[in-house]
Amino acid sequence: MTLRELQLLVKEGEHATLEFKKKVAHPEKIIREIVAFANTGGGNLLIGVSDDGNISGLRFPEEEAWTLNKAISQHCKPQIQFVQEKIALPGSKWVLRYYISESPHKPHFVLEPEPLPAHVYPRPRNPHPPLRKRTYVRVADRSIQASREMREIMRGRQRPKDVGFRWTEKEQVLMQYLQEHPFITLRTYAKTAGIPLSLASRTLVRLVLANVLDIEAAENEDRFSAKYPEQED
CATH class of the missing domain: 3.30.950.30 (Schlafen, AAA domain)
Structure with a gap:
């Protein structure tokens, strides 16, 4: 240089x-x-x-x-x-x-x-x-x-494979929330869905790896948002 x-x-x-x-x-x-x-x-x-x-x-x-x-x-x-x-x-x-x-x-x-x-x-x-x-x-x-979720996502992305999941009530609650809000945090999701933090964490990580959600790292709490498919012209 x-x-x-x-x-x-x-x-x-x-x-x-x-x-x-x-x-x-x-x-x-x-x-x-x-x-x-x-x-x-x-x-x-x-x-x-x-x-x-x-x-x-x-x-x-x-x-x-x-x-x-x-x-x-x-x-x-x-x-x-x-x-x-x-x-x-x-x-x-x-x-x-x-x-x-x-x-x-x-x-x-x-x-x-x-x-x-x-x-x-x-x-x-x-x-x-x-x-x-x-x-x-x-x-x-x-x-x-980096948060625990970010570390798990980085590990998961080093092992590329199809990530499967079932649409249960907790996923439906999550996606309904994201239709009304730009993002959700781990604690907000756990409270909204009425599930333990550990289960909320695993769900969010799995959905990011499945290309359903995006994650944005933040100092206090990461933000998770819906990753909608691009619209064709």
């Missing part, structure tokens, strides 16, 4: 497939963006660019790349493929570009330390704290934690 191409890309501002980081100060947070790109539609991560689009650059790009590459290798599971590039700036500075394509092996997870309860004090000095797996997806210009 040339400097001119970089400048044009930065002018777009952060969005679903573009993220800026001034430097690799907290690699454990940056790899969330990389996982989100791999789990969604891919994207570019630019190191050496501020959130406001100022191309400040890096003096020692090799050190920054080594830190981030180590974090990707150790904390992203399964491993994520990426393309790394150095872009020269005036004044002996550089921008690091990481291009991550949408992965065929979703979902990818970040291994993060398990947080201790707030009441635990003093904090134990454990060099190897227990880890938890979290997965992230890209929504607009943010990377958010």
